[in-house]
Amino acid sequence: MEKLWDAVVVGAGPAGASCAVWLRHLGFKPLLIEASDRIGGLAARNPFDDIWTVTSPHQTGVQVAQHMAEQVQASGIEVWFESCLQALDGQKPVFELSVARAGAAPVIVRAKRVVLATGVKPRGLAGFEDQSLPGVIVGPGDAIMALAFAGKRVAILGGGDNAFENYEFAKSRGASDVKIFARTVRAQKQFVSRVLAADLHIGSTQVDPVARTVNGQTYDYLLVFYGWQANLDFAATPALAIDERGFVATDAACAQTSLPGVFAIGELAQRMHPCVPTAMADGVVAAKAIERDLSAQSV
Numbered sequence: 001m002e003k004l005w006d007a008v009v010v011g012a013g014p015a016g017a018s019c020a021v022w023l024r025h026l027g028f029k030p031l032l033i034e035a036s037d038r039i040g041g042l043a044a045r046n047p048f049d050d051i052w053t054v055t056s057p058h059q060t061g062v063q064v065a066q067h068m069a070e071q072v073q074a075s076g077i078e079v080w081f082e083s084c085l086q087a088l089d090g091q092k093p094v095f096e097l098s099v100a101r102a103g104a105a106p107v108i109v110r111a112k113r114v115v116l117a118t119g120v121k122p123r124g125l126a127g128f129e130d131q132s133l134p135g136v137i138v139g140p141g142d143a144i145m146a147l148a149f150a151g152k153r154v155a156i157l158g159g160g161d162n163a164f165e166n167y168e169f170a171k172s173r174g175a176s177d178v179k180i181f182a183r184t185v186r187a188q189k190q191f192v193s194r195v196l197a198a199d200l201h202i203g204s205t206q207v208d209p210v211a212r213t214v215n216g217q218t219y220d221y222l223l224v225f226y227g228w229q230a231n232l233d234f235a236a237t238p239a240l241a242i243d244e245r246g247f248v249a250t251d252a253a254c255a256q257t258s259l260p261g262v263f264a265i266g267e268l269a270q271r272m273h274p275c276v277p278t279a280m281a282d283g284v285v286a287a288k289a290i291e292r293d294l295s296a297q298s299v
């Protein structure tokens, strides 16, 4: 018979790592599974200073993620990297998770409780979601840091903070021409005020990502910031209710989903402003709910 874990936490971003650490120190044996090869989720892909996390002055997101990895290791938590939840089955008291592991056959993992912390992924261009096109970068983070901007023409698609922050970044790296194309502007005022009026186009836009043209003009790079969507590739899971925004519906008091014994935290559930501190706090909420739940029952 396969081992029965107290809890399996799926996703080792700030939410999942925090939940696993709390569960461990509350006296449980969690298994943490992570699709990538590192702990930290989106924070591990943020090369910029994290000025928002009060415990981590003068640290980039990458460094904040390294601290999470150290704490997970110091807590003695078993972590399976390159391991991806594919499907979730069962109900209280035992759940079965089908997990694909790099270079190995999928395995079934058994757990008393499940915590989903798989976060979000950037929205791509409609019709090209699964394609990787040369010169087209979807979402913010380290892929943009790696681009050579000097002398390049850059079109930025989107009207949120990421679009405006990366306008400044591309210019600071020597791009010859940077334009923002936004249907509407949602970014904070201080970002918007720093963009030249001639560089901001508000309204409908014709984009050809293969030819890399926007409204008939050719660009070297298209940077796409069309927001985020929940990482729900395993959502064939029966009875897992999704809210009207596309995130996993949860009880705000305990992070439990519509499936009793299954919890969803961090950006996947998005009950709070998405950032590292709220994701970590959400991990605590689920860990304490699981402690109450497991203490109240025999399993």
Ligand SMILES: Cc1cc2nc3c(=O)[nH]c(=O)nc-3n(C[C@H](O)[C@H](O)[C@H](O)COP(=O)(O)OP(=O)(O)OC[C@H]3O[C@@H](n4cnc5c(N)ncnc54)[C@H](O)[C@@H]3O)c2cc1C
Pocket: 010, 011, 012, 013, 014, 015, 016, 033, 034, 035, 036, 040, 041, 042, 043, 045, 046, 047, 049, 050, 051, 052, 053, 061, 083, 084, 085, 086, 117, 118, 119, 120, 140, 141, 231, 233, 234, 265, 266, 267, 268, 274, 275, 276, 277, 279
């Ligand atoms: C460029 C950038 C800069 C940012 N800067 C800051 C900042 O300075 N300060 C701040 O507080 N916040 C910042 N944020 C936001 C912050 O990083 C996120 O809010 C936070 O990481 C969300 O945590 P999470 O654990 O919910 O999800 P994520 O960080 O997205 O982690 C989810 C994890 O789940 C894994 N996963 C997904 N699907 C599966 C699956 N099926 N099986 C197993 N694992 C899976 C993913 O690989 C990932 O590691 C930034 C975000 C970006 C993109």
